[in-house]
Amino acid sequence: MSSSESKPQPARTLADVYRTLQPTPLTTAAELAAFYISDINAVRGGDKMQRLQLRLQRAYADRIPFKACVMGHRGVGKSTEISRLLAQISPQFQAIRFSATTVLDPGSFKPLDVLLVMMMELAKATAKPIGEGGAGHRPSQARLQEIWDWFSTEKETRQLAEQAALTVEAGVGAKEDSLWNKVLGLFATLKGEIKFASARTQEVVTYRLTRLDLLIEVANRLLDECNDAMRRATGKQWLFVGEDFDRAGIPSTQIENLFINYADIFHKLRSHLIFTLPISLYYSAKATRLPFSGDCSFVIPDTPVFDSAHVANQGGRAAVVKALAARMDLQLFELDKLSRLIVASGGNLRDLFSLINYAADGAFIRGVAKIDDADADAAIVNLRSDYERRLGQSPYDPEDIDYEDKAKLLVRIYNGEKEAQITNPALYSLLNSRAVQEFNGQRWFGIHPLVVDILVAQEYLPVGAPGGTF
Numbered sequence: 001m002s003s004s005e006s007k008p009q010p011a012r013t014l015a016d017v018y019r020t021l022q023p024t025p026l027t028t029a030a031e032l033a034a035f036y037i038s039d040i041n042a043v044r045g046g047d048k049m050q051r052l053q054l055r056l057q058r059a060y061a062d063r064i065p066f067k068a069c070v071m072g073h074r075g076v077g078k079s080t081e082i083s084r085l086l087a088q089i090s091p092q093f094q095a096i097r098f099s100a101t102t103v104l105d106p107g108s109f110k111p112l113d114v115l116l117v118m119m120m121e122l123a124k125a126t127a128k129p130i131g132e133g134g135a136g137h138r139p140s141q142a143r144l145q146e147i148w149d150w151f152s153t154e155k156e157t158r159q160l161a162e163q164a165a166l167t168v169e170a171g172v173g174a175k176e177d178s179l180w181n182k183v184l185g186l187f188a189t190l191k192g193e194i195k196f197a198s199a200r201t202q203e204v205v206t207y208r209l210t211r212l213d214l215l216i217e218v219a220n221r222l223l224d225e226c227n228d229a230m231r232r233a234t235g236k237q238w239l240f241v242g243e244d245f246d247r248a249g250i251p252s253t254q255i256e257n258l259f260i261n262y263a264d265i266f267h268k269l270r271s272h273l274i275f276t277l278p279i280s281l282y283y284s285a286k287a288t289r290l291p292f293s294g295d296c297s298f299v300i301p302d303t304p305v306f307d308s309a310h311v312a313n314q315g316g317r318a319a320v321v322k323a324l325a326a327r328m329d330l331q332l333f334e335l336d337k338l339s340r341l342i343v344a345s346g347g348n349l350r351d352l353f354s355l356i357n358y359a360a361d362g363a364f365i366r367g368v369a370k371i372d373d374a375d376a377d378a379a380i381v382n383l384r385s386d387y388e389r390r391l392g393q394s395p396y397d398p399e400d401i402d403y404e405d406k407a408k409l410l411v412r413i414y415n416g417e418k419e420a421q422i423t424n425p426a427l428y429s430l431l432n433s434r435a436v437q438e439f440n441g442q443r444w445f446g447i448h449p450l451v452v453d454i455l456v457a458q459e460y461l462p463v464g465a466p467g468g469t470f
Contacts, residue, residue: 008034011328014369017360020327021353025079032084035326039319040077040303045440048298049085055296056272060092060237065270069277069292071246072300073434075350078276079243081300086241093239093272094133094230096121100244105197107251111262112208112215113194118240118271119147119219120187126226130233137229139222144179146218150211151186154204157193161186212265220270227271239272246278252432255281259290266291279438280431283423302437303347308416308444310467316347323349324356332360334372344380344469346437346448355379380469384450390433391454399425406430407460414447414461421445 007030011017026032041047052068059066070078086095096118100106103117123143128134139147151157165178165185193200208215223238230236245255255278259266266273281287282299290297304316320342324330330338341359345352359375366375391407393400405426412420413436421427421444430436435451438444447455452468455461464470 006030010326011332014332014360014364014371017328017332018357021357023075023350023353025077025083027079027083029087032080032087035323036080036084037319037323037326039322043313043316043319043440044301044303048300049081049088052274052298053085053088056089056239057092059272063237066272066296067266067269067292068274068296068298069290070274070298070300071277071279071282073279073302073348073431073437074246074248075348075434076300076302077349078246078300082241082243082274082276086239089239092236094125094234094236095239095241096125097241097243100242100250101247102244103191103195105195106247106249107254108198108200109194109254110197110205110209111258111265112205112212113197114242114258115212115215115219115265115269116190117194118242118269119222120190122222122226122238122240123147123183124187125238126229135226135229135233137226137233138180139183139225141179143218143222143225144183146221147183148179148186150215150218154207157186157189157204160189164188212262216265216268220268223269223271237272239274242273242275244276246276248432252278252280252428256286260286263289263291278432280428283431284428285423287423299438301439302446303349304439304446305343305345305347305449306446306467308439308446310465317342320345320347320349320352324352328356332370334370337371337373337376340376340469341379343449344383346434346450348434348437351383355383358382380450384453384469387433387435387448387450388454391435391451401426401429406435407455407458410435410447410451410455411460413445414452414455414465414467 008020011020020035026035038047048070052070055068056066070082072078086093086097098117098121100109104113123139125133126135127138128136130136151161161182162185165182227238230238245258259275259277259281277290279299281290282297303320304313305320307313317339321330321338324338341355342352345355356371356379358379359371362375362378363369363371392403406429409420409426410430427436435448437446437448439446447467449467449469452461452465453470456463456465456468456470
């Protein structure tokens with residue numbers, strides 16, 4: 001942790017709870033030191049990042065591209081675990097980290113867009129000074145010319161790029177390297193096009209895809225050159241980290257198209273890379289076609305608040321309490337109210353933060369000093385309604401699934417039927433909606449406590465069935 005980074009402090013009042021219970025990953029050394037609790041990994045079946053770190057260090061020594069995916073439900077802490085990993089491997093690797101929701105058009109991006117983003121970020125990052133995390137080395141004229149020439153037949157793109165290059169030149173006050181500025185202009189043009197891909201013509205997309213193999217060759221030569229420059233300058237190798245490809249706003253068809261239909265992009269790239277994927281894809285019938293082998297697929301399970309027999313899992317609950325205590329004063333809860341919210345969260349920290357923020361705001365509005373039953377009830381009802389909506393047909397499901405089929409499958413999973421864990425479209429959808437959770441790295445599934453409540457209310461489960469919030 002640098003001296004300029006002050007360690008975040010836990011919230012001491014209801015008014016400050018929202019500051020420390022943000023549903024965002026821990027990324028800085030100060031945040032990790034203040035809020036990261038290793039106990040959660042112990043109850044989830046071990047620290048998956050240790051194995052990933054070992055594989056990366058071997059790949060560094062052998063100079064063999066290592067490609068992996070990290071999966072788990074949204075809110076289990078994948079990005080936080082990756083932040084911790086990147087800190088541990090920083091002597092060997094310099095990460096280029098990008099988010100699917102930030103640099104891409106989530107609903108319309110094409111597989112080729114991801115490759116272009118990686119190339120653009122690599123070229124710019126390598127050109128940065130060593131003190132800023134780069135190699136202080138611009139790509140060679142030969143590499144720049146290859147990138148520029150790949151777009152040689154796209155007249156409109158080249159014109160826009162040249163206009164952008166003039167802006168670049170005017171900004172830096174230098175024209176000595178016009179090809180570099182032209183490529184920077186091209187990058188600026190592509191960045192806007194990729195972010196708003198729905199406005200792009202189908203003719204452009206189709207034409208580019210027909211030349212994808214050539215672009216992969218150009219990308220590999222750029223990768224080789226930039227990695228060589230980075231090793232000479234710092235001893236490090238580049239590592240791409242693509243995140244948020246599991247966000248709810250990205251249709252499953254988009255993800256399958258990228259990682260299954262165009263898996264060759266990842267197979268052929270001479271680069272280290274880690275991508276986060278939806279847990280549902282890992283259990284789909286198409287999982288065997290993913291470009292990441294079984295031992296390069298790392299699943300971060302949920303934190304259990306019940307065991308497989310629907311009995312309270314005290315270890316899981318205690319780990320969640322410890323994680324929360326790092327972020328807020330637990331005296332802000334009246335007796336036993338925190339345990340109710342932990343159960344309602346299903347051990348998912350993002351859900352827990354949402355519940356507590358809702359409850360804390362309610363208590364603050366009422367002018368009381370602690371979260372009580374009324375606040376906890378309101379928060380649980382609010383999140384339960386959200387889970388109930390997710391059980392319906394989702395526009396991101398690959399197939400239409402009747403709710404009755406989902407409900408029957410949920411009951412079978414609740415009852416521990418092993419056959420119910422076999423992949424099918426209904427299970428795929430239920431994993432996507434977080435109605436079904438996975439625990440302990442041993443591939444046993446459970447039903448989120450709020451969904452148990454819903455099944456009881458709908459009479460699919462008997463009144464008093466354990467494993468819910470009542």
